Every structure is written in C-alpha cells, then in structure tokens.
Amino acid sequence: MLKEEKIMEKGETKFTFNDFARCEQPNWCPGCGDFAILASIKKALVELEVAPHQAVLVSGVGCFAKLPYWARTYGFVGLHGRGLPVAQGIKMANPQLKVIAFGGDGDGYGEGGNHFLHACRRNVNIAYFVHNNGVFGLTTGQYSPTSPKGTKSKSSPEGSIEVPINPLALALAEGATFVARAYSGHLKELIELMKQAIEHPGFAFIDILMPCVSFGRDLKYYNDKTYYLEKPFTDRGKAVDKALECEKEESYALGVFYRE
Amino acid sequence: MEKNSLVIRIGGEAGFGLAAAADILAKVFVRLGYHVFSSKEYASQIRGGHNYHTLRISPRPVLADADKVDILLAFDKEALHQHLPHLSAESLILYDDKIQKEDIPSSFSSFALPVQQIGIDFREKKVDNTIFLGAAIRCLGIDIKILDEIITHFFSGKPAHIERNLHAAKKGYEIISSTKISFVSSHPSKNTSSLSFLSGNDAVSLGALKAGLNFHVQYPMTPVSGILHYLSIESTKNKSLKVVQAEDEIAVINFALGASFAGARAMTATSGGGFCLMTESVGLASMAEIPLVIIEGQRPGPSTGLPTKTEQGDLQFVLHAAPGDAPRVVLAPGDIDECYTETKRAFYLAEKYQLPVIVLLDKYQAESFKTFDLEKEELSLLLDFSQRWGIKEKVEEKELLRGMFPRYVDQNSFQRTLPGTKQGMYTCAGDEHDETGEIIEDRETRIRMMKRRMGKLNLIKAELPSNQIYGSENAELTVVVWGSTKGAALEAVEKLNREGKKFNLLQIKYMCPFLEEQTQKFLHQAKNLLLIENNYSAQLGSLIREQTGVEIKDKILRYDGKTFTVDEIYEELKKRC
Numbered sequence: 001m002l003k004e005e006k007i008m009e010k011g012e013t014k015f016t017f018n019d020f021a022r023c024e025q026p027n028w029c030p031g032c033g034d035f036a037i038l039a040s041i042k043k044a045l046v047e048l049e050v051a052p053h054q055a056v057l058v059s060g061v062g063c064f065a066k067l068p069y070w071a072r073t074y075g076f077v078g079l080h081g082r083g084l085p086v087a088q089g090i091k092m093a094n095p096q097l098k099v100i101a102f103g104g105d106g107d108g109y110g111e112g113g114n115h116f117l118h119a120c121r122r123n124v125n126i127a128y129f130v131h132n133n134g135v136f137g138l139t140t141g142q143y144s145p146t147s148p149k150g151t152k153s154k155s156s157p158e159g160s161i162e163v164p165i166n167p168l169a170l171a172l173a174e175g176a177t178f179v180a181r182a183y184s185g186h187l188k189e190l191i192e193l194m195k196q197a198i199e200h201p202g203f204a205f206i207d208i209l210m211p212c213v214s215f216g217r218d219l220k221y222y223n224d225k226t227y228y229l230e231k232p233f234t235d236r237g238k239a240v241d242k243a244l245e246c247e248k249e250e251s252y253a254l255g256v257f258y259r260e
Numbered sequence: 261m262e263k264n265s266l267v268i269r270i271g272g273e274a275g276f277g278l279a280a281a282a283d284i285l286a287k288v289f290v291r292l293g294y295h296v297f298s299s300k301e302y303a304s305q306i307r308g309g310h311n312y313h314t315l316r317i318s319p320r321p322v323l324a325d326a327d328k329v330d331i332l333l334a335f336d337k338e339a340l341h342q343h344l345p346h347l348s349a350e351s352l353i354l355y356d357d358k359i360q361k362e363d364i365p366s367s368f369s370s371f372a373l374p375v376q377q378i379g380i381d382f383r384e385k386k387v388d389n390t391i392f393l394g395a396a397i398r399c400l401g402i403d404i405k406i407l408d409e410i411i412t413h414f415f416s417g418k419p420a421h422i423e424r425n426l427h428a429a430k431k432g433y434e435i436i437s438s439t440k441i442s443f444v445s446s447h448p449s450k451n452t453s454s455l456s457f458l459s460g461n462d463a464v465s466l467g468a469l470k471a472g473l474n475f476h477v478q479y480p481m482t483p484v485s486g487i488l489h490y491l492s493i494e495s496t497k498n499k500s501l502k503v504v505q506a507e508d509e510i511a512v513i514n515f516a517l518g519a520s521f522a523g524a525r526a527m528t529a530t531s532g533g534g535f536c537l538m539t540e541s542v543g544l545a546s547m548a549e550i551p552l553v554i555i556e557g558q559r560p561g562p563s564t565g566l567p568t569k570t571e572q573g574d575l576q577f578v579l580h581a582a583p584g585d586a587p588r589v590v591l592a593p594g595d596i597d598e599c600y601t602e603t604k605r606a607f608y609l610a611e612k613y614q615l616p617v618i619v620l621l622d623k624y625q626a627e628s629f630k631t632f633d634l635e636k637e638e639l640s641l642l643l644d645f646s647q648r649w650g651i652k653e654k655v656e657e658k659e660l661l662r663g664m665f666p667r668y669v670d671q672n673s674f675q676r677t678l679p680g681t682k683q684g685m686y687t688c689a690g691d692e693h694d695e696t697g698e699i700i701e702d703r704e705t706r707i708r709m710m711k712r713r714m715g716k717l718n719l720i721k722a723e724l725p726s727n728q729i730y731g732s733e734n735a736e737l738t739v740v741v742w743g744s745t746k747g748a749a750l751e752a753v754e755k756l757n758r759e760g761k762k763f764n765l766l767q768i769k770y771m772c773p774f775l776e777e778q779t780q781k782f783l784h785q786a787k788n789l790l791l792i793e794n795n796y797s798a799q800l801g802s803l804i805r806e807q808t809g810v811e812i813k814d815k816i817l818r819y820d821g822k823t824f825t826v827d828e829i830y831e832e833l834k835k836r837c
Contacts, residue, residue, distance in 0.1 A: 075687035089518025
C-alpha cells in the first residue's frame with residue numbers, strides 16, 4: 001500500500017474555488033446551514049492547496065449527506081450513520097488522500113454513535129464534521145439526539161424524555177485528539193477551524209451548529225447563544241467541564257476545546 | 261491387529277490441550293504420508309464441559325467423519341461415557357487412571373495412564389495431553405522420533421515448552437510395553453512434500469493472500485475467528501497486509517467498502533448473526549458497485565442459536581439479504597480444497613464485476629482440518645492476481661461528463677478510477693445515481709442503472725465452471741448436495757460404487773448466479789433424486805425448484821447441530837438400492 005506523502009507539490013498547480021464546483025446545484029432549503037458548510041469545505045481545501053482528485057468527501061444519509069454530490073472531488077455517499085468506518089477504511093488503504101467525513105446529529109450521534117466512540121479511540125488521520133441542527137430534517141421534523149429534553153416535535157408531542165447527547169464531552173472522554181465546535185453562521189471561523197482539523201495529524205472532530213430553516217432553530221438562536229473560547233484547554237478534564245457546562249446552560253462555546 | 265486406516269478420538273474437558281494434541285497427532289500421520297481429516301466438537305465455554313477431536317487417517321483421501329472409533333484417548337470419565345457407543349470389539353482405550361478400571365467394560369483392551377503421577381515431575385505445568393500422545397504413538401508402533409520432531413516444530417521458539425513436552429512424550433511412550441495396533445507396516449507414500457494440513461479457515465486465508473488480499477477487517481465470531489487469527493499473524497510478517505478488528509460488523513463491512521473503493525483488495529468474514537448486521541451494506545456494495553469478498557461461516561440459528569455447532573441454514577438468507585434487487589455472487593465450496601479455490605475466484609469476480617461476492621462456508625468446513633495439496637489445488641484456478649481488473653489509471657479530459665468521470669457508464673465492462681487519479685473524480689453513491697454518481701430520481705436513468713447492475717449476473721454465469729458430477733454414469737440414484745455435506749456423501753457414494761452399485765453425486769457450488777440450464781438438464785436425466793442438506797427446510801431444494809422447476813421429493817435433512825458421517829449416509833443410500 002501507499003506510504004504517507006505530501007498531498008501535492010505546492011506550486012505545481014493552484015486550484016481555485018471553481019475547480020471544486022460541480023455542474024449540479026444543491027437542493028437544500030434556501031437558507032439551510034449546509035450551504036455554508038459546503039462552501040467552507042471547498043474554501044478550506046483551496047487554501048490548503050489540496051487537489052480535487054486528492055480529496056475524498058464521505059457521508060451517510062440525511063440532508064447534509066448530499067454534500068459530496070455537490071463538490072468536485074471524489075465522494076462516497078454511503079448508509080445512515082456509516083460514514084466514519086468508510087472514511088477510516090479509505091484512509092487506511094491510501095494514506096495519501098485527504099479524507100473528510102461528514103455526519104449529522106441523527107446520522108452521526110444516533111445511527112452511528114458507536115462508530116463515533118471508536119473513531120475517537122482509534123485516532124485515524126481523518127477529519128469528521130457533524131452538521132448539528134438538533135432536528136431530523138429529511139424525515140420532516142422529529143426530535144434528534146441533540147434536541148434538548150422536552151423538545152416538542154412530530155414524534156414527541158408532549159416533549160422528548162431524553163437528555164441530549166453531549167458530543168464534545170463524549171469525544172473528549174473517548175480520547176479524541178482534536179475536539180472543536182463551530183457555527184455555520186460564522187463562515188470565516190468555520191473555514192479556519194476546518195483547515196486546522198484537516199491538518200491535524202489524527203482524528204479531528206468538529207461539531208458544527210447550524211440552523212434548520214424548515215423544522216428547527218433559526219440563525220438568531222445561535223447568534224444569541226454562541227461565544228468564542230479564548231484558547232483551547234490544555235487539560236482534557238477542563239475541556240470536558242466546559243463541554244458539560246455548554247449543554248447545561250444552552251450557551252455554546254465555539255472554537256477548539258482541546259487538541260494534542 | 262493390523263489396520264491401514266483408523267479413527268482416533270480425543271475427548272475431555274476444555275482447557276486441557278485437546279486441540280494441541282489433535283493437531284500434533286494429525287501432523288505425525290501427515291508426516292508419515294497419510295491423509296487425515298480432523299474435526300472438533302466443542303461447547304460454547306472456555307473451561308470445562310466436554311470437547312472432543314476426531315482424527316480419521318487413511319492412505320486414501322478422507323473427506324468427513326466416520327462413526328466407528330478405533331482408539332479413544334479418554335482424558336476423563338465423561339469422554340468414556342460419551343464415546344463408548346462408538347467403539348467396537350477391536351477398539352483400544354487409553355485413559356487417565358483417575359477413571360476407575362471398573363468403569364471400563366472388560367470387553368475392550370484398555371490401558372490406564374498414570375497421568376497425575378507423571379505430572380508431578382512437571383510441577384504445575386499441565387502435560388497430560390503430551391503423555392497421552394507418547395502412549396498412543398507407542399501403541400501404534402510409530403517411532404517416537406517423528407513425534408519429537410512434530411512437538412519441536414509445534415513449540416518452535418519456546419525452548420522450555422519443547423523440553424517439557426519431549427520429556428512428557430517419552431514418559432507416556434514408556435508406559436506402554438509394546439505395539440497394540442500394527443499400523444505403520446506400509447507407509448502409503450514418501451513424497452508428501454507439498455502436502456500440508458489445513459482448516460477451512462486456513463484455506464480461505466491462504467486463497468485470499470494468493471489473490472492479493474491487502475485489507476482484512478473482522479469482528480471475531482465462531483466459526484470464522486480462525487481467519488482473523490491467521491491473517492493477524494500474517495500481517496506481522498507481511499507489511500502490505502492491513503488487518504483491522506473494528507467495533508462491530510456494521511463498521512467492519514463499511515471499513516472494507518471504504519478500503520476497496522480506495523483500491524485495496526478487501527475481505528471480511530463473519531457468521532450468520534454478524535452477516536445480519538452487514539446486510540444493509542451488502543446492498544450498498546451492490547448499488548455503489550464496490551468489490552468486496554465476504555466469508556460467511558454458517559452455524560445453527562436463528563439468533564445466537566448453537567454457536568459452536570454446524571448447519572447449512574443461511575443459504576436463502578445470503579441469497580436475498582439487503583433491500584431491493586441487489587446483485588451478489590454466492591459461492592459454496594464443498595471441501596477445504598475448494599475453500600482455497602473459491603476464495604480466489606471470489607476476489608477475481610468481485611474486482612472484475614465490482615460487486616459483493618459471498619463465500620458460504622459452515623462450521624464443519626471452517627474448523628475441520630484436512631490434508632491439502634497446494635500445488636495440485638492451485639491448478640484448479642490459474643489467474644494472475646498481480647494484474648488489476650477494471651481499474652482505469654488515466655482519464656482524458658474529453659472523457660469527462662459535466663466535469664466528472666462517468667464511472668457507471670458501460671453495460672458490459674466495468675471501469676472505475678481510484679481516488680487520487682487525476683480527472684477521475686466521481687461519487688460512489690448509495691442513492692440511485694447517474695453515470696458520474698450524481699443523485700437522480702428520473703425513471704430513465706433508474707432503469708438504465710438497474711439493467712447495468714443486474715446484467716452482471718448473466719455475464720458472471722458465463723465465467724463459472726460447471727457444477728461437478730461425481731460417480732457412475734447412468735446411475736440408479738443421484739444424490740444432490742452442497743457445501744460440507746459433499747465429503748460424507750461422496751465417500752458413501754464411492755464406497756457403494758466400489759461394491760458394484762450405481763450411484764452418482766451432483767454438487768451445487770454456484771448458488772448465485774445459478775447455472776439453471778446445466779442443472780436442469782442433469783436433474784432431468786437422473787433416474788432418481790435424493791437431496792441431502794444440513795438444515796430444516798431444504799434450502800437448496802427450494803433454490804433448485806425455483807431455478808429449474810424440479811422438485812426433489814426424497815430428502816434427508818438434519819438440523820441438530822451436527823453434520824452427517826460417511827456411515828450414516830452409506831446406510832441411508834443402501835436403503836435406496
């Protein structure tokens with residue numbers, strides 16, 4: 001198998017944003033956070049000088065999961081919750097590739113929760129970006145694993161009974177070596193975090209908060225409830241404390257929580 | 261007493277080295293030039309219970325177990341109780357002297373081994389099994405030097421183990437004063453250099469390595485954990501091979517699909533329960549057209565069932581598992597030699613036709629051992645696995661469709677690019693898609709893609725050899741079998757034919773695509789048909805009826821966790837003479 005090498009010789013060819021554009025247009029709802037995430041990943045790849053043929057975008061099932069269909073790179077759109085094992089298999093078979101997996105809060109924390117825990121432990125050199133809007137969009141608006149307890153939805157008319165999953169605390173507990181939270185409404189910061197995650201030599205996880213304009217929270221909710229950490233915690237335990245505090249107080253710190 | 265073939269059974273509690281004893285003893289006979297078939301019966305527990313190993317040794321190839329036991333090595337009283345019914349007047353019993361002499365019927369020749377007393381010399385280290393081996397070798401008049409060589413090889417790299425076991429073997433050897441069963445007066449052959457002694461799991465692993473396997477991913481499960489063990493050790497020596505133990509079978513198959521998409525030759529192995537978890541992804545492999553080899557070693561279900569026993573109950577399941585019409589290939593090798601060849605074939609078909617290929621084994625095949633002639637078996641399927649099938653290394657700009665590589669385009673030949681290939685980008689898609697892998701919902705494209713995928717089965721049919729027919733032409737009765745029941749049925753048919761009867765045997769090896777024309781022709785020619793399967797509902801019978809319209813009414817079915825012995829099938833066939 002192939003050895004780990006530099007992705008491309010810098011200066012050989014510069015790729016532009018348009019080199020990553022596909023002819024087909026996304027069919028997400030106007031105003032969906034997925035547009036920002038799609039644009040950000042293309043921009044991050046351009047700025048990191050990754051060639052389109054050296055990037056593989058992997059996803060599962062959900063609105064977000066169509067993302068690879070609208071990027072001019074190699075893509076793998078698999079099954080619900082199963083993006084992470086596919087992405088790890090690709091990277092292990094060919095370490096030269098830049099492999100980026102995408103998940104959703106239903107896909108990645110519900111269906112694929114087990115894969116998430118083990119990917120954190122295994123620390124394969126891939127990036128994992130989760131589109132977290134706290135609701136099931138493609139199945140038309142049921143509560144999701146990240147919906148706060150008491151969320152009323154089509155499938156929880158009297159309010160959901162589960163406490164929400166805490167993805168950052170989970171990742172930290174399982175030994176993840178890069179744990180961050182981003183927000184789709186802040187493009188510049190999102191691109192910067194994505195670049196750091198892609199460059200991180202190990203499993204790099206970003207929980208990306210985003211609105212669901214049809215069934216969930218709007219931009220205002222996140223604009224009011226997010227703030228940036230000054231710098232990453234150097235102590236894993238303190239990062240866990242912060243992650244727990246965020247979910248408890250519904251006030252979300254953004255940025256890198258912890259990295260090794 | 262002089263014999264040229266015999267059956268040795270080793271019985272006792274789990275944890276007393278029965279498997280090592282069986283392995284060492286088998287290799288002594290392989291070394292002497294005999295054919296050996298060795299099976300194991302065990303419970304789903306690590307210590308205690310009752311386990312036994314059976315070695316069938318003959319100058320002729322042996323393919324399955326027989327009923328009668330010539331030598332019983334009884335490590336405990338339970339072994340005696342369980343296996344006395346299989347002994348005959350000429351049988352010999354070697355037993356641990358903690359068993360009372362009165363427990364052994366006086367009609368048998370028997371020898372008590374003072375295992376505990378000898379064991380004192382070895383302090384806490386258990387060497388019961390080697391003491392038995394030394395005694396057994398002496399009873400058979402075999403030179404202890406051969407046993408010593410095998411022991412030395414078995415424990416190679418562990419000098420303390422070697423010394424201790426050679427000493428124990430000698431002690432056991434010295435207890436017995438003279439040869440009891442004259443066995444070795446005429447060795448069958450001196451030329452045994454190419455013979456090895458392999459399990460079905462070993463043969464699958466070797467076949468996969470021959471076919472260029474470089475990515476194996478598995479979650480442990482009886483009866484195919486042996487494949488994970490074999491390949492894990494191999495990966496410490498062979499740096500091009502990656503072996504991953506992932507968190508569950510869903511992860512396992514998706515790891516394999518990712519690796520295969522990226523260019524690896526990938527395989528996974530599981531049993532029925534694990535395969536249940538994989539089924540959605542089998543459909544993904546069909547839909548996204550990703551090569552994948554899946555080894556499915558059956559055990560009795562449903563649910564956890566009888567986890568350490570054998571059955572052929574997953575045939576209909578693997579044929580249909582996954583939503584929708586999802587093309588896959590199902591190959592069912594009939595013996596350990598065929599495990600090797602059909603695994604090679606699986607890699608070839610998976611890569612060339614870009615779809616999942618399932619190699620269907622069962623516990624009896626996966627965990628039984630047999631003498632194996634690699635040089636001879638290699639000739640069954642000669643392919644150059646240093647080449648790749650269907651991989652496009654260079655893409656010109658003019659070939660692109662809307663800026664992407666049209667990977668899902670042809671109806672008769674299948675080309676893909678590997679990630680990293682310039683201009684080769686496409687989306688490997690689990691949604692219905694067009695030529696570039698773009699998600700679609702229109703009818704025309706859907707129909708075109710369904711035809712492309714399903715059409716593979718007809719192309720593959722033309723690549724498969726005929727199902728095999730053994731025995732006499734114009735037979736009075738044709739026995740139809742698949743998988744591991746082939747061994748016992750074939751030996752029984754051959755024995756009856758030697759006795760002047762006219763039987764033959766049809767082995768169905770290719771389940772999907774099914775060779776319906778050839779099979780139908782043969783079934784129509786047969787005077788009488790008998791179906792033998794190791795399941796409740798005659799699953800091959802259903803498949804044959806579905807594919808050929810022929811219903812085989814005379815059936816022998818077994819679903820008690822065991823398979824058939826040669827003697828059982830022989831008796832059943834005799835009733836039909």
